[in-house]
Amino acid sequence: MKLITRNTDYALRAVCYIAQQKKVITVTELVNVLGVPRSFMRKILQKLSKEKILESYKGQGGGFRLRILPKKIFIVQIMRIFQGPVSLNGCFLKKDVCPNKGKCLLRKKINIIENNALMQLRQINIASIIKG
Amino acid sequence: MKLITRNTDYALRAVCYIAQQKKVITVTELVNVLGVPRSFMRKILQKLSKEKILESYKGQGGGFRLRILPKKIFIVQIMRIFQGPVSLNGCFLKKDVCPNKGKCLLRKKINIIENNALMQLRQINIASIIKG
DNA sequence: GCTAATGATACCATATTAGTATCTTTTGTC
DNA sequence: GACAAAAGATACTAATATGGTATCATTAGC
Ligand code: FES
Ligand code: FES
Numbered sequence: 370m371k372l373i374t375r376n377t378d379y380a381l382r383a384v385c386y387i388a389q390q391k392k393v394i395t396v397t398e399l400v401n402v403l404g405v406p407r408s409f410m411r412k413i414l415q416k417l418s419k420e421k422i423l424e425s426y427k428g429q430g431g432g433f434r435l436r437i438l439p440k441k442i443f444i445v446q447i448m449r450i451f452q453g454p455v456s457l458n459g460c461f462l463k464k465d466v467c468p469n470k471g472k473c474l475l476r477k478k479i480n481i482i483e484n485n486a487l488m489q490l491r492q493i494n495i496a497s498i499i500k501g
Numbered sequence: 502m503k504l505i506t507r508n509t510d511y512a513l514r515a516v517c518y519i520a521q522q523k524k525v526i527t528v529t530e531l532v533n534v535l536g537v538p539r540s541f542m543r544k545i546l547q548k549l550s551k552e553k554i555l556e557s558y559k560g561q562g563g564g565f566r567l568r569i570l571p572k573k574i575f576i577v578q579i580m581r582i583f584q585g586p587v588s589l590n591g592c593f594l595k596k597d598v599c600p601n602k603g604k605c606l607l608r609k610k611i612n613i614i615e616n617n618a619l620m621q622l623r624q625i626n627i628a629s630i631i632k633g
Numbered sequence: 634g635c636t637a638a639t640g641a642t643a644c645c646a647t648a649t650t651a652g653t654a655t656c657t658t659t660t661g662t663c
Numbered sequence: 664g665a666c667a668a669a670a671g672a673t674a675c676t677a678a679t680a681t682g683g684t685a686t687c688a689t690t691a692g693c
Pocket of ligand 1: 474475476
């Protein structure tokens with residue numbers, strides 16, 4: 370039961386680091402600091418760049434920088450980018466199986482938990498992580 | 502981001518059904534009611550039996566029955582059986598990478614969310630689902 | 634002894650996750 | 664302009680988890 374996968378995790382840390390440094394950071398630097406495989410890190414950063422979280426500069430002296438303020442980057446965004454839509458689960462059974470149709474208590478209870486977790490998750494942004 | 506996998510889901514419903522019927526139930530009956538592949542259902546029930554949630558009877562007239570009261574079967578138990586330990590995730594990075602060591606805020610925040618979700622999950626038992 | 638049930642086990646298919654490799658493009662520096 | 668250092672694009676591979684199937688052994692009632 371993993372809420373966060375490895376690439377999301379790496380992405381979060383990369384973004385945190387970049388946010389703290391406040392300058393253009395190269396993959397090389399990130400790889401050295403985080404100890405993550407280079408190619409993997411590259412892929413992750415490229416995606417973050419495509420998704421408008423980071424801004425990239427090619428060529429010598431290039432690298433990555435935040436495109437938006439740390440307090441405007443929420444971890445659910447990052448999760449969505451690497452893990453798809455953030456919602457816990459639907460019902461696996463074929464229609465008409467559930468005795469109470471739309472009133473399935475199991476589903477209801479799980480949905481409540483899901484919503485609570487999501488509401489909490491949604492409040493976490495990069496700023497709230499790095500200013501500790 | 503799946504909180505519950507398919508086998509857990511099937512297991513939960515099977516247990517609910519068995520709890521409601523209050524008699525020995527065969528795989529055949531469950532398969533008919535839930536519309537789940539037979540072999541898969543068998544595997545799931547056998548596991549539940551091994552894990553002392555169900556009691557099984559071999560031979561003609563055999564089948565499965567609850568071994569403990571519905572209110573004593575918590576869904577986290579079932580999740581643990583099919584999905585391993587219920588916790589959202591640890592830290593993927595190698596030791597000494599996190600700048601604040603034991604005080605990593607990201608980790609802390611995720612742990613809080615995890616604990617809240619778990620506390621809620623832990624309160625759900627089979628009895629609370631079926632008496633709706 | 635037959636049949637209807639579960640137990641044990643091994644296998645297969647698919648999807649997701651994690652990671653690698655390679656070639657192209659851009660840009661600053663000499 | 665050549666070179667080197669960076670990211671962009673893309674395709675491939677490996678490992679793991681999930682979902683499911685198949686088969687033979689064992690037990691117990693009739
Ligand atoms: S069985 Fe699907 S919602 Fe209850
Ligand atoms: S980096 Fe692992 S806990 Fe912070």
